[in-house]
Amino acid sequence: MPKWSLNSDFSLIHNPSSVWSYGSKPAGYHVTGMFSLFTHLDPEPKCCSEIVAWFGSDNVWYTHGLGVYYNTKPTNILMGSVIFPANGIAMHPSNDGRFSVIRFTAPKAGNYVLDATFTHIDTCASHTGVYIIYNNLITLWEIGLAGPEDSKSFKTTDKGISVKADEPIDFIVGVGLDNVYYCDMTLARVDIHLLDLLENQSGFPIITGSIGFVLGIIISAILFHIYYRYRENRRNANVGYQVIN
Missing domain, CATH: 2.60.120 (Jelly Rolls)
Structure with missing residues (x-):
């Protein structure tokens, strides 16, 4: 410094x-x-x-x-x-x-x-x-x-x-x-x-914001996939039930 x-x-x-x-x-x-x-x-x-x-x-x-x-x-x-x-x-x-x-x-x-x-x-x-x-x-x-x-x-x-x-x-x-x-x-x-790079806090919000944005997209995609699989499983289960009856 x-x-x-x-x-x-x-x-x-x-x-x-x-x-x-x-x-x-x-x-x-x-x-x-x-x-x-x-x-x-x-x-x-x-x-x-x-x-x-x-x-x-x-x-x-x-x-x-x-x-x-x-x-x-x-x-x-x-x-x-x-x-x-x-x-x-x-x-x-x-x-x-x-x-x-x-x-x-x-x-x-x-x-x-x-x-x-x-x-x-x-x-x-x-x-x-x-x-x-x-x-x-x-x-x-x-x-x-x-x-x-x-x-x-x-x-x-x-x-x-x-x-x-x-x-x-x-x-x-x-x-x-x-x-x-x-x-x-x-x-x-x-x-x-x-200030050196570690002290210069002005850059951190941008970095943190970018990481948060990316993580948000990943988490949303995972949740959407889980929900989609859940809907598919429910639909298949209903179809199978109707065929059996």
């Missing part, structure tokens, strides 16, 4: 890396907007070099915020008003409304189970928008975070969702209802697994 974890799979070298990509979408277009890859990874330059971030070509630390951030250490780190959990990944939108995006691209067709949690980690947090978008077409989830430490979770059913090979699922953080970007640092935890 293939599994992917945003935290354990985080790359300090490549973007994209395996199934994950880090980037952005333009303001106002969290669903259909064009996805732009971040281009470089930088360590925090003042106090906390253990915190690194993927940024676009127009951004560095303390410019406009847009990025995907990672705590490389297995311990919590306090950076200003932000508490970065151990090995945590956080997302922050831009001052011009652009969305921070982590994209999962399905390596093969199948049913995928998604399990995601987003949490405010800035002590001055107010409003933040969180979205999960399938294939630049369908909003799977849209929620607002409000206030410090607010946390919301999303999980598909155990059957997952059907995804074709190379189709993307975007996990997105935006400015939210207040349209203010500062204090929007949001922890993202995303775990995904692809």
Whole structure:
């Protein structure tokens, strides 16, 4: 059963890396907007070099915020008003409304189970928008975070969702209802697994139904044959009785 974890799979070298990509979408277009890859990874330059971030070509630390951030250490780190959990990944939108995006691209067709949690980690947090978008077409989830430490979770059913090979699922953080970007640092935890054939229950009803249909025909034929033989035996018995009399 293939599994992917945003935290354990985080790359300090490549973007994209395996199934994950880090980037952005333009303001106002969290669903259909064009996805732009971040281009470089930088360590925090003042106090906390253990915190690194993927940024676009127009951004560095303390410019406009847009990025995907990672705590490389297995311990919590306090950076200003932000508490970065151990090995945590956080997302922050831009001052011009652009969305921070982590994209999962399905390596093969199948049913995928998604399990995601987003949490405010800035002590001055107010409003933040969180979205999960399938294939630049369908909003799977849209929620607002409000206030410090607010946390919301999303999980598909155990059957997952059907995804074709190379189709993307975007996990997105935006400015939210207040349209203010500062204090929007949001922890993202995303775990995904692809159901194998035995787990994919969606195929079973068809198989079971087909077997039941065939068995029904066979049983009906047997019962009809028994009934037919019974009628024939009764008819022959009656004829024999009449001849004897």
